[in-house]
Amino acid sequence: MAAVSSMQMLQSCMIQPHVIVVVATVVVVDVGCGILVVVEAPFQLSLSAVVGIENLKVINNPNNCGNTILHFASVKGNTNIILMLLKAGASVTSTDQDGNTPLHWAALNNQHEVVALLLYYGADVNILNKNGCSPLHEAILKNNIKVVEMVLNTINVYNAQINQQDSHSRTPLYMACEDGYHNLVELLLKSNVDVNMADKHGRTPLHMACRGGYTEIVQMLLQFKANVNMVDEYGKTPLHMACSEGYSATVLVLLQFKSDINVVDNCHSTPLHMACLRGHHNTVEVLLQSKADINVEDRYGRSPLHVACYSGHSSTVKVLLKFTADVNIKNKYNNTPLHLACYGKHSGIVEVLLKSTADVKVVNNKGDTPLHVACGNGGDADTVKILLQHKPDVNLKNKYNNTPLHLAVLQNNYDDQIHMDIKDCCQQTPFLLSLSEGHLGMVHMFVSKGADVNAVDKDGNNCLHHVLKRKLFHSESEEMDVLDEICSQLSLNKEDRLSAVAVACYLAEEGANFHHKNKKNRTPLDIICNSNLKEKLNRFVSIHLQCLLCKDNQATVKFYPCKHTVTCSNCYSKKKLKKCIFLGIKVVELEIIMCDHPLKTVDQSFQMLYKWLNRSATGECTVNLLRKALEEAECFYALDYLQENREFQYVIT
Numbered sequence: 001m002a003a004v005s006s007m008q009m010l011q012s013c014m015i016q017p018h019v020i021v022v023v024a025t026v027v028v029v030d031v032g033c034g035i036l037v038v039v040e041a042p043f044q045l046s047l048s049a050v051v052g053i054e055n056l057k058v059i060n061n062p063n064n065c066g067n068t069i070l071h072f073a074s075v076k077g078n079t080n081i082i083l084m085l086l087k088a089g090a091s092v093t094s095t096d097q098d099g100n101t102p103l104h105w106a107a108l109n110n111q112h113e114v115v116a117l118l119l120y121y122g123a124d125v126n127i128l129n130k131n132g133c134s135p136l137h138e139a140i141l142k143n144n145i146k147v148v149e150m151v152l153n154t155i156n157v158y159n160a161q162i163n164q165q166d167s168h169s170r171t172p173l174y175m176a177c178e179d180g181y182h183n184l185v186e187l188l189l190k191s192n193v194d195v196n197m198a199d200k201h202g203r204t205p206l207h208m209a210c211r212g213g214y215t216e217i218v219q220m221l222l223q224f225k226a227n228v229n230m231v232d233e234y235g236k237t238p239l240h241m242a243c244s245e246g247y248s249a250t251v252l253v254l255l256q257f258k259s260d261i262n263v264v265d266n267c268h269s270t271p272l273h274m275a276c277l278r279g280h281h282n283t284v285e286v287l288l289q290s291k292a293d294i295n296v297e298d299r300y301g302r303s304p305l306h307v308a309c310y311s312g313h314s315s316t317v318k319v320l321l322k323f324t325a326d327v328n329i330k331n332k333y334n335n336t337p338l339h340l341a342c343y344g345k346h347s348g349i350v351e352v353l354l355k356s357t358a359d360v361k362v363v364n365n366k367g368d369t370p371l372h373v374a375c376g377n378g379g380d381a382d383t384v385k386i387l388l389q390h391k392p393d394v395n396l397k398n399k400y401n402n403t404p405l406h407l408a409v410l411q412n413n414y415d416d417q418i419h420m421d422i423k424d425c426c427q428q429t430p431f432l433l434s435l436s437e438g439h440l441g442m443v444h445m446f447v448s449k450g451a452d453v454n455a456v457d458k459d460g461n462n463c464l465h466h467v468l469k470r471k472l473f474h475s476e477s478e479e480m481d482v483l484d485e486i487c488s489q490l491s492l493n494k495e496d497r498l499s500a501v502a503v504a505c506y507l508a509e510e511g512a513n514f515h516h517k518n519k520k521n522r523t524p525l526d527i528i529c530n531s532n533l534k535e536k537l538n539r540f541v542s543i544h545l546q547c548l549l550c551k552d553n554q555a556t557v558k559f560y561p562c563k564h565t566v567t568c569s570n571c572y573s574k575k576k577l578k579k580c581i582f583l584g585i586k587v588v589e590l591e592i593i594m595c596d597h598p599l600k601t602v603d604q605s606f607q608m609l610y611k612w613l614n615r616s617a618t619g620e621c622t623v624n625l626l627r628k629a630l631e632e633a634e635c636f637y638a639l640d641y642l643q644e645n646r647e648f649q650y651v652i653t
Helices: 007-012 053-060 069-076 079-087 102-108 112-120 135-141 145-153 172-179 182-190 205-212 215-223 238-245 248-256 271-278 281-289 304-311 314-322 337-343 347-355 370-376 381-388 404-410 430-436 440-448 463-468 481-489 494-498 500-509 531-544 569-574 587-596 601-614 623-633 636-644 646-652
Strands: 002-004 019-023 026-030 036-040 565-567
Touching (some): 053 069, 069 102, 102 112, 172 205, 205 248, 238 248, 271 281, 347 381, 404 430, 430 440, 430 463, 463 500, 494 500
Antiparallel strands (some): 019 026, 026 036
């Protein structure tokens, strides 16, 4: 519909009207294409174009959307025009394509006088459109208080069904409560509506008012005998709703009207659980002051503290602890709140719990401590660091025989230097801890991931001090041929491949310093009591691990990413080598390779192989020759790549 002040508007649109109906001071024009236009006087119009009042049979002809002239007129609210149309036979029951009658349109647009006129002429106040809405529903949705008031005042005359439900089973009261229309709720309640009529999910108007936090409406509903403990299909009461949304004032009103504070829903969650889940610490405090059960468990054995810790709500956790929540309570899987805080990677909450005497050594059904969880769940460095300061059992194995360190490495959580540098209260890194317990496989994984082999603990001991305090290391499934070679060089039996001496030499080849002195001024060699073995180690260091520049000290400085150990730190500080002696590749080229392929040793190996190949005589460069050269140069990463990459073999051959 369009409304204009003169026919010039029509003419400017270059539309030729072909049917014009005159009613008082208004002309209704059918301009074609199903469009009806209401033109108000004054207007200039040729009398030959005017069709008299006797042709008003067109008055009920709908446009393409099913709208009649009465639909459009009902929106404008001119009761004189409406009356003329009605007297001329306009239909009050005609519906548009959405099932709306002129009464729907009038109610939606707050035309209360038109509503009264249409009802007087027989309009059905209870007719539903395709959305299942009556004119009263439409008026409620738009907060059209005058229309609602008029309909309610004529209930006895027109038999309006004030508890009628729409297609979503919502009553007018339900809608008014859902949208917080205080005045409409008051009108409806005074008209004796059913205050407890629920929707298809079992939610009452009180549920909806609580979900919206409309405290005054909640109070009115309760004064009109709304059921304060009514449950929906999920077992949730209005108190659950208010707590879930954090409306503390609404919660107080519900409690004043004897709402069950410890009622459980279908998941056995109480209102306190809901408030903790959403982190509404003020609401939590209100509930606890009203004697809510602080340690109540849901279907999964979770207390409110479990829920708050897992959800990461620090302020809520502090409130619960202030009211003496059980900090070590276990759920059905034997997880404590500390476990769940670690699962959620909430390091701040972990710190709060530990200050409140949370047990750092407690185990769950899997045998996992909180440290297991923190290490195996994405490796939250901050959480691990906090736990280590409280002296957990770092070597405790769970039911799958994994220590926290196993889980950390298996989850690839030590790929960056921040994680590698984490130290416990004894200043031990994860690498040093793995050595102290003799986990050879773990040691090898840490070395391969770039652990600092010269890190020291609070007593100044490096990895070799720790190794040589042991006799044997645990056998691992991973083969380490380097240990057999070391045994051969030291004239040890093959059974000694897992001995502390063999492992120490392996670490020395990786750059660990045999000459480092701890705070007691003792080197790793000083720990060895067997003079024969000490002599063998000294000879091994002097022959295999000497600095290639000074020939006196042990070589500890590596080139990256090839990892060849070529010089001692003293010589390196005086004269930095420009290329790896074994590969002949310049330092800057190695740095570029490492920068272009971070943490991808296979790609790094390929680039080093390719550069070495380009520097070699191309005539006789075969795979076997390359392999032999790499073995002599001890380029183990490159050898691994050569063994696995057929495409590269094809390029060379």
